[in-house]
Amino acid sequence: xxxxxxxxxxxxxxxxxxxxxxxxxxxxxxxxxxxxxxxxxxxxxxxxxxxxxxxxxxxxxxxxxxxxxxxxxxxxxxxxxxxxxx
Numbered sequence: 001x002x003x004x005x006x007x008x009x010x011x012x013x014x015x016x017x018x019x020x021x022x023x024x025x026x027x028x029x030x031x032x033x034x035x036x037x038x039x040x041x042x043x044x045x046x047x048x049x050x051x052x053x054x055x056x057x058x059x060x061x062x063x064x065x066x067x068x069x070x071x072x073x074x075x076x077x078x079x080x081x082x083x084x085x086x
Contacts, residue, residue: 002060009036014067015055
């Protein structure tokens with residue numbers, strides 16, 4: 001399974017929902033980068049994604065986007081192939 005990295009904050013309901021979706025798909029490890037306690041991480045996230053909101057989710061090297069983007073990817077049956085890509 002591909003590595004999953006997620007930029008998050010402590011009080012983000014969308015971050016919680018995205019983690020629930022990923023865990024339901026069999027992801028057992030998510031690298032969380034807390035931008036609320038690390039301002040440099042926030043700046044880096046904004047540079048690489050062009051977005052300010054969390055979560056920002058990466059599966060392998062692919063930037064999926066936020067929680068809505070993750071749900072849309074799953075609805076299009078694209079989430080599992082991305083997670084399982086070699």
